Amino acid sequence: MSVDVLPLADGRSGTAEALAGVRDVVVLSDATLVAPGTDRADAVRNGSSRPLGTLLASALTTDARTVLVALGADAGTGTAWADGGAGMLVGLADGLGVPVPDSSRLVAGGAALRGVTADDLPDLGALRRALAGRDVRVAHRAPDALLGLGGLAGGLVPDVLDAVAAQDLERALGDLVHAIAGARAGTLVGRDLLGAATTSTTSARAISDHARELGALRGGAAGGGAALALAALGVPLAPAAPLVADLVGVTSAVAQADLVVVVVPVLDGDESHDGVLPAVADAALDAAVPVVVLAGTSLSGRREWSALGVAAVHETGWAVPDDVLDADGAVADEAAERVARIARTWRL
Template sequence: MRVLIAPDGFGGTLTARQAAEAIRAGWSEAAPGDDLRTCPLADGGPGFLDTLRADLGGDLLAVTVRSPLGALTPAAVLVVEADDATRTAYVESAHATGLTLVPREQRDPTRTSSAGVGELVRAAVATGARRVVVGLGGSATNDAGAGMLAALGVGGPGSPLMRGGGALSAVEPHDLAGLRAVREELRGVELLAACDVDVPLLGLHGASAGFAAQKGATPEQAQDLERALGHFAHAAVAALGDAVRPDLLQPRAATSAAARLTSLPGAGAAGGLGFGLALLGARLVPGSALVADAVHLAHRIADVDLVVTGEGTFDWQSLHGKVVAAVAERALDVAVPAVVIAGQVELGRREWGAAGVAGAYAVAQSPAEVEASMADPAGMLRRRAARVAQTWSR
C-alpha cells in the first residue's frame, strides 16, 4: 500500500518534518510492507520557509529584525530564481511576530507590534525580487499590520502605529501619512500574502474575536481590539483615498472600500497582517494552497492509495485554509482517502466528513494523555500512527 504522509507542524511541539517522521516511524512499525512517502507542509505560519526551501531550493539571506516586543531577533529571506530568471523572495512573518518570541507572562496583543514584518518586507524587496511572498500565521500580534506599515515608512517618529493594536483606537488619517507613497513604491513588485486562515479582519471569526485570546488577551481586551481595528481600518482607507478603487454603487465610497478590504478572506490572518498587506496592494491567497502547489501535492496524492495529514489541533480553524483542508480537498479530487492524526480533535464526524476527511484520530483524548503528549510529542504521535495504520493498512 502506498501512503503519503503530509502533515503540518504540531503547534510548537513538532515541526512538520518531525511530525512526518514520527508518523512514518509509527506506521512502519504496524505496516512494514507499506510504501511510505513524506511531504511536510505549511500554511504560511511557522515552518513556511523550511518547507518551501526543501522543495524549491534557493538561498537564505540572514537578517535581523524587531520582535513583537521590540527586541532584535534573527530572521531570514528565502530567495529563489526561476528558470526564466524571475526572482521570488519568501519571508515568514512568524520570524518577526511569532508567538514563541514572546514569553508567556509577557503576551499582550494590545501592545505587541508587527514592525519586524515591515523590516522583512524591506529586506525582501532589496534582493531585487519581482515577486515577494509573505507567509502569515502563528503571530503574537493583533495590530492589523500597523507596525509593519510604520517600519516601511508610514507615519513619523513616535507614530502610534508602532504601539500595538490597543493604540489604534486613537489613530487618525494624518497618522498614516506616507501610506500612498509606500504603496506606490511597491507597485513594481508582485506582493502576495500567503494566509494561514481565510478569516476576515473583523467579526466573530476575525483577528480579535477569533484569535486574540490565544495570544494572551482577556475577553475585554479582545473587544477593545475589535473596536480599535475597525477604527484603524476606516482611518487607513481614508488616508489612501482614491488609491483604493471605490465601489461606485455605494453612496459612501470610503465606507464601502473599508468594508471590502476588512472582509477579504485572509484579512484577519496573523492578527490582521493580511489587511495591512492588502492596504499595500497585496493579493491575499491561501498559504496552504500556495505551498501545496509549490510541492506538487496534487500529483503526489494521485500516485498513492492513502494520504495521512495532521496538525496540533483539528478544530474550526482547520477548515478555513489550513493544511488539513488543502490536503483533503486535493485527495477528494482524485478519490484518495485522507485521514487526519491530530494532537486533539475538536470537530465532529459531520464537520470533518463534509470537508472530505475519511477519518480523524486524536493523539490525546484525556488530560493524562495531553500531559504525556506534551512531554513526549513525537513518541505519542508515533504510537497513535501505529494504531491508525492497523485500521487503514491492507
C-alpha cells in the same frame, strides 16, 4: 513499501520550514517574530508589527520570484501584536525610504492608534508602487475580518482582554482602517474616473464606505491585522494551506501515491475547514486516492471528516512534530511503522 514525506503548513509556525525546499520563494512568517514567554495581553496592547515591515523591505531587495508573507490567526500567540499592521507600514516605509509623518504613534501598539488619521500614515501610493512589480502574497490561516463581533478584538475576549479593553481596541483599529481608507482616497485606487466631481460630503461618505469594506475584508485579521494593511497596498490574500500545498506540489505527489496519510496534531472544526487536510483531500479526491488521517487527538465525528473524503481516522497521541520526525527530518521509526501498518490494511 516506501513512505514519502511532504511537509505542509497552514500559515502558522512551520510554514517557512514547509517551503524551505521551494526555489525562488522567500517566506516571511509572523510566528518567527514572537519571543518565547511573550505575554499575550501585553503583546495585544503594546506589540508592534514593525519588524514584519522591515523584513518585507529586505525581502524586496532579493531576486526571489515570490515573497510569501505567512500570517497566523491569533494575536499574542502566533502573532506578537494587534496593531492592524500600522507598525508594518512604518517598517516597510523606513526600508524603502518613504517618509513617515508620525511613526511614534504607529509603532506603539494597537491601543495607541485611537484618533490616528490619514495624515499620520506614510504615502500608501509609494508603498503600493514599490510592491506592484513583485509577486508578494499573504497566506493567512483563517478568514476572520479585522473589525466586528467576529473580528480581531472580539476574538480576544475573554481569554486575553476584558470586554471594555476589547471595545477600546476595536475603536482604535477602526480609526486606523478609516485612516487607511482616507489615504487610499488620495490615490487612483477605488476612484470613479468617469463620474462627476464629488463634493467633500460625498468624498467623506465614500471613505466611510471604503473603510467598512476594508474592516470586513476576509482574512484581514490575520497577523494581528497586518493582512489588512498589506491588502490595502494591493497584496492579494489567500488561505495558507491550499497555497502552500500548491507551491510544494501536492497534486503531483498525491497522483503518484497509492494511499495518502495526513498527520495532524488535532482534528477539529478548524483543521477540517482551514487546515491542511481539506487541501490534501481535494487533491486526493481528484486522483481517486484514499485518504487516512493520523490525529494526535480527534474531536471530529465521522460525518464531518467523511464529508471531506477521508476514509478513516486513527488517534495516535502525537502532539508535536518531534513525535513524527527525527532530528534529520526523516520519519521516525515508530511513525513509519504506524503508517506501514495502516497501508497494509489497505493491501498496498
